[in-house]
Amino acid sequence: DEIARFHTLRQQIQKSNGKPNLALSDFVSETAPDYIGAFAVTAGHGELEIAKRFKDAGDDYSAILATALADRLAEAFAERLHKEVRTQLWGYAANEATSVDELIAEQYQGIRPAPGYPAQPDHTEKATLFRLLNAGENAGMALTESYAMTPPASVSGLYFGHPGSHYFGVGKIDRDQVADYATRKGWDLDTAEKWLAPILNYDPGVKARESAA
Secondary structure, three states: OOOOOOOOOOOOOOOOOOOOOOOHHHHOOOOOOOOOEEEEEEOOOOHHHHHHHHHHOOOHHHHHHHHHHHHHHHHHHHHHHHHHHHHHHOOOOOOOOOOHHHHHOOOOOOEOOOOOEOOEOOOOHHHHHHHHHOHHHHHOOEEOOOOOEEOOOEEEEEEEOOOOOOOOOOOOEOHHHHHHHHHHHOOOHHHHHHHOHHHEOOOHHHHHHHHHO
C-alpha cells in the first residue's frame, strides 16, 4: 500500500543540444524497484536562548557567531549523515574514499535536494518528509505555517543515489504545469499559484482577468 508520495516539478526551458528538461523523478527507476532516502537534522536546540543571552549582555558579535556556528554544525551534520548513508546505511558507494575537500565540492555519487530549493521549489513537500520521518518525536523538529523549520539551524531533504543524479534548478514554469501540479497535490489552482509564486512564468492576476473576459 502507498503510504506517501513526493511530487516533483519539471524544467520548462528551451535547451540546446537536445538536453532534457529535468525533474527529480528522473533519478528514480520507472520500471525496476528503486529507492530514495530522507533526512531531517538540527543543531538548533538551545540556539535562540544562547544568542539571546549574548544580545542581552550587549555582545551582538557573539550572538551572530553563535547563530552562524549552529547553521554550520547543521550543514556538517547533514554532510556526515549523507556519507554514512552512501557508505553504510544504503551502501551503494561502500568503497567511497572522499577527502574533506571532495566532500565540500560534493564529488561523490548522489544528491540530497531539499524542498524549497531550486530542484524542488515547493516548500510544502516538507510536510510529507516530516511525517514519514516523525521528525517531531525523533528530532524535536517542526514546521511553521509557512513551512519554515524549527528550531533554527535545521536541514532536511531527500537522498537520491542514482549515478547520474545531480543538482539543477527548475526555473520558471508555465500555467499548464502549475495546473497539473495542483491536480496531483489535490489543490485548487489558486493554492498552487500561492506556493509556487516565485517560479511562475506568468502573472496569475492577468490570467484570471483573461479567463473572465
